[in-house]
Amino acid sequence: MPEVVFPLDSTKRFTDQQLVGHNRWHPDIPAAVSVKPGDSFRVHCREWFDGAIHNDDSAVDVRDAPLSTVHVLSGPIAVEGAAPGDLLIVDILDVGPIPQEDSGPLAGQGWGYTGIFATENGGGFLTEQFPDAYKVIWDFTGGKATSRHVPRVEFTGIVHPGLMGTAPSAALLSKWNRREGDLIAQEPNRVPPLALPPLPQDAVLGTLNGKAFEKAASEAARTAPPRENGGNQDIKNFTKGTRVFYPVFVDGAKLSMGDLHFSQGDGEITFCGAIEMGGFIDLRVELIKGGMETYGVSENAIFMPGNTDPQYSEWLAFSGTSVTLGGTQHYLDSHLSYQRACLHAIDYLTKFGYSPEQAYMILGAAPIEGRLSGVVDIPNSCSTVYVPTAIFDFDVAPSAAGPTRIDPGMGVPKASF
């Protein structure tokens, strides 16, 4: 096992740990630890809500989830010699649930959760169709996930960090705040909001304190969106064996990570659509000095995925176009066409006995593929979603015989405002 450079105690809250991480992006957050190019090391990660979500059959905790506190990140980790303009190579050597703890109250201790967020508290990809809060608990056994809330489904986890990235420079942070502020200004009272401005409340900025803390907290970027530094990309293919190349914007690169997922479908569509958990990640870092210019990588991570992702060879696929459910034609809107493809998949699965929420949760958590199939055929983009048939223990293909009806069991816990 590589040396644990960022240890966590599962019984303690994020801010009570030996090393305190951060939940905002800011260049002034001091590095918590330092490593050298060539080093391999282990980092512990809290689940993104720091234990606020429980292994039970109520969705009240998801309804009331404290979005101002996320994501509780481990880091920053300084890499010696890293300088702006470099590419930071990060090898994901291993990643998994909390090691040596397979039962307990904390997500990552043998279980994880998927949530649909209420429209009033973040919403989600299909929030118009699913305005309330829902929660599903998944149990991990043998690298596979099953749920008492979604019967007849089992799939191999495609374990990955939802969030990893380098620190922004002051200039880059400023650019983020300006452009996101401009967006918010277009419709400041929208629910859910168009973007999340800096929020000092609940900000955790490592060892920063006093005036420096106050200044940084007032301008630090929220961690929800992915940006030029990587961040919350939620790319399900950041699995073990993946090599990522991050642009470096500050001295030392200041790498941080968290939001581990046991599994996720493309898009993480239920908002908290992955199977969320705490756990560990083993990394090795290297530098390509001046690599941003050399390779034309001015922003956003590039990566080479690992070669041990779960293999499926039979898929049931759904397509959608950029026409709203209400019948309005949009222009080449791949986001909308993916929504429509996902809604088609949900409609289909309900014919087998699943509730719409169960179907939605499957799409969020299972290793589905979401593809931008057509993006130029005006006015309709075409998106497609591929569901591996082997995750069901019954035949899910259409046939003249009609669908098998399964017993949906207790269903998905729900909570409304």
Place this chain on the structure above:
Amino acid sequence: MPEVVFPLDSTKRFTDQQLVGHNRWHPDIPAAVSVKPGDSFRVHCREWFDGAIHNDDSAVDVRDAPLSTVHVLSGPIAVEGAAPGDLLIVDILDVGPIPQEDSGPLAGQGWGYTGIFATENGGGFLTEQFPDAYKVIWDFTGGKATSRHVPRVEFTGIVHPGLMGTAPSAALLSKWNRREGDLIAQEPNRVPPLALPPLPQDAVLGTLNGKAFEKAASEAARTAPPRENGGNQDIKNFTKGTRVFYPVFVDGAKLSMGDLHFSQGDGEITFCGAIEMGGFIDLRVELIKGGMETYGVSENAIFMPGNTDPQYSEWLAFSGTSVTLGGTQHYLDSHLSYQRACLHAIDYLTKFGYSPEQAYMILGAAPIEGRLSGVVDIPNSCSTVYVPTAIFDFDVAPSAAGPTRIDPGMGVPKASF
């Protein structure tokens, strides 16, 4: 070989063939042929521009490509017993270039083309960055494509029909015209346009003639976009062995197809981004009576892809977010984030010596994967594009040694207005 129910002669134009197909969608277009459930049959298909694009080193033909004439479809093929509400099962038994003809002046005779369209004539996914017309010729050998215009690249074709679908009902057609008309009305003079209204000029409607032709031509839908009936979905995974389930809207289903592609990346991003060709497609049809209701498939094809797509196991991937090149923040725009991911890939490949146009053409034609990785992390969606490294005959991964510089050769033919 299954019986050829829709034959074509490579030396004759679309309208001079024994059976004349159509290039608009309309329920009144009479079936050209009829088949029974359980039948296997072969259909010949013209390349989408009916021979207007040539195997040479000039892009003038692409610049001046007659968009009013596309897509030259084979069909309609009536399926006996099919009625509105059914699901039509279509098995793609085989699909390929023009059989027994591997050289000649027609795309599909041993070669195909990929085009970037000028902004004034259709544009494309990255038309702001690439406003002119470009053309690349690909040669087919052994199921693989290479190009004199894009050296050092070779990939196995992922052959598929870009377009297949059933006829719309009159009501459905009316809905299309209304909603697309509404969109056009928002910005009627936009270049490229927001959508394409019915256009009697160059309309070909099978055997329809006289008043019936005139009426239908005035309201028939253009074939560019995918819609509820399938249509121009450009899903690269419609390969040999795929089973597609189409909703049926009119008696007999009236299946049509065309726009065969030797290969394509997800999105067909250069507009005419696939490798376009004429060829053949072998199909088998079956019905699930009342299947639309039984399986909740009210619109858009669902499908199960075949299992012989080309296999690659090492990928170089790029990510993008929904921020414009100019720095403006958009709200969860997966279309934009895929553009940015593709632009990142292009920037990267130019560091190896390719021109931007060559890199763009590779992304259009090679079997790249385009994924909707994150769609909920306000305000930034995250799209990713995966390029198989084995298609290059040099090492395309980043390293401390820096990129290999290749000789780009003659480059990509260009034509401007």
Place this chain on the structure above:
Amino acid sequence: MPEVVFPLDSTKRFTDQQLVGHNRWHPDIPAAVSVKPGDSFRVHCREWFDGAIHNDDSAVDVRDAPLSTVHVLSGPIAVEGAAPGDLLIVDILDVGPIPQEDSGPLAGQGWGYTGIFATENGGGFLTEQFPDAYKVIWDFTGGKATSRHVPRVEFTGIVHPGLMGTAPSAALLSKWNRREGDLIAQEPNRVPPLALPPLPQDAVLGTLNGKAFEKAASEAARTAPPRENGGNQDIKNFTKGTRVFYPVFVDGAKLSMGDLHFSQGDGEITFCGAIEMGGFIDLRVELIKGGMETYGVSENAIFMPGNTDPQYSEWLAFSGTSVTLGGTQHYLDSHLSYQRACLHAIDYLTKFGYSPEQAYMILGAAPIEGRLSGVVDIPNSCSTVYVPTAIFDFDVAPSAAGPTRIDPGMGVPKASF
């Protein structure tokens, strides 16, 4: 389509064709045609018994199959400039059943056959357990095989040539005859024999005639076994897209091929275990001058398989060791351990309702994987056989519920001596 350099007429026998091939290996057989390095070309191939096996429900033809006539090969094809010591690169551009003919009396016209040979006429891998003759007819649709004799099974063909190779030199031929003669001499009257000596009866040697024919026929090698020149290797992975490197032993290399298979499991275990058919193969040739020494390839083909083989991701596997059914311990005998693994698979499948012959035929024809798992653990080698579960339309995995019982239908036609 590449130029057909070796055409065949499906209605004529092997010896009545425009170009006559050969069914023995001998350096003196004149080249039937000549090609140049870089050329692509098409070769037609007869099914290995030249039409003696029929699409019916009797196994009499298999029982009486004329082994003295096989394999009816197409060639030799001279490659200009090839000289002993070179490596001949052969790209398999495409391979398939008889083009444009999907029904008719000849295997390859939309159908093929798999045979178990009687012990008195060749025997097979499990001839002690299956001493009689059996035949199964497979129908080809959409690249998939099904059989009226083996219900509830369908699989994608892994199409390949069972036999391809260069001509031996006189010295190499002499070596073959000596060593195989030595083996035969150990037990000259064995049934089936240990090896097949030269046999002038039924020898076909292209255009060779007169004294030259008589001399060559008396010493030409039978085509059954694979040898240094490649030959009847029956490697199921010689699929479209494969590049093979053959050693060259005579001027012009004199490449020949035949014994096309629509599909086959590793080992081709029923003797005529592949799905036999006539058809076509498209090839491209190149030379590596002096490549045998440069790359240390003194004998036996090396190759790089194509990347479009059918993909399966769920397998049911069986293991065996080198102990006979009678309980005798053999020393590290991987042949025996593979027999035992296959017998275990057969025993298992019969519990689902298949007859032993049906199960054996499935293992012969479907794309099963046979692996040499352990070869050093004295005294038992361990071989394993992997059956893709998706080829069955019922659940074939073991469970507490016990096996589904299928209706075996008419079963496998049988003929005894």
Place this chain on the structure above:
Amino acid sequence: MPEVVFPLDSTKRFTDQQLVGHNRWHPDIPAAVSVKPGDSFRVHCREWFDGAIHNDDSAVDVRDAPLSTVHVLSGPIAVEGAAPGDLLIVDILDVGPIPQEDSGPLAGQGWGYTGIFATENGGGFLTEQFPDAYKVIWDFTGGKATSRHVPRVEFTGIVHPGLMGTAPSAALLSKWNRREGDLIAQEPNRVPPLALPPLPQDAVLGTLNGKAFEKAASEAARTAPPRENGGNQDIKNFTKGTRVFYPVFVDGAKLSMGDLHFSQGDGEITFCGAIEMGGFIDLRVELIKGGMETYGVSENAIFMPGNTDPQYSEWLAFSGTSVTLGGTQHYLDSHLSYQRACLHAIDYLTKFGYSPEQAYMILGAAPIEGRLSGVVDIPNSCSTVYVPTAIFDFDVAPSAAGPTRIDPGMGVPKASF
């Protein structure tokens, strides 16, 4: 983490642990622990030589390796309710090197070894060509193996237990001793021997002692070969996610396991050809009562492999036939043909600069595929070996340009008698 039912302390020898396992098969060895159907549990495993092989650059330890002491197995583990005739389902939930210990003197602590054994001490698959002892040390990082003794190679581990099985009944044990004794009697003084008879010296039989120990030690079977109970099958595909079905021969089944491998090629051809290590394995057990009869599994494990094995898509393959290097023809000997295929691969790799020993070690340890391609074409069987090209950091395919020459570095440590 599942409960550790069989813990080991890395600093103590096998016989000094809290629970002592066994290194022979005998029904009288008492169960060390007991589990219930449905239980998940962790088992620690010693590397097979109990620490006798060191992380250094000498092969003296391999030359003198104490074969009488192997394999040091963990168990037996009794499964409540298991009775003769049942099938024991064993799910491999996870398997890996020694957890939390990535450096140290014991194989499994961040490293492992591959050995070629001297002819006088066990030999190996190619002992005639490699009569001396050799050792290679592999380092584990990020699930991948590299070696200072074999440069320019890196591959993802295909981690699995080399050995797992149930206890034999007294009758089954007796059968083993009889048949293996019969074999040994054919050539009692052979070096290496034909089989290994019971050997009281160095026998460890768990808690058995006194007369019971003496009796059992005199008749207990050696663990080297796989047999009806599974045992040392060395199947590289027993990876995480695999479900194995073992026949049960004694009450409680008495499952034991060990000989963990970080990686292995098909055949484990260098004898100690896998990358040997200590580590852990997480298992879950279930029963199919009476399953041996129900499913026709009278002996030898059947299994369904996991779906996360490392994926490679480009292979360089070699073939061999059953003719000895000396030119003698053998009859359908797949063992011999696999030897010849492996020797061809070795000859090939030496042309790139590797020593024969380095090439041999690569074939032993990397995830190569060994297939029984042809087993019926008298007199030559055809075996094939597939090497994934991506494990080399240079181009290993043949070309007209000739092979890249690599620097073989220090090479492989050797020790002779």
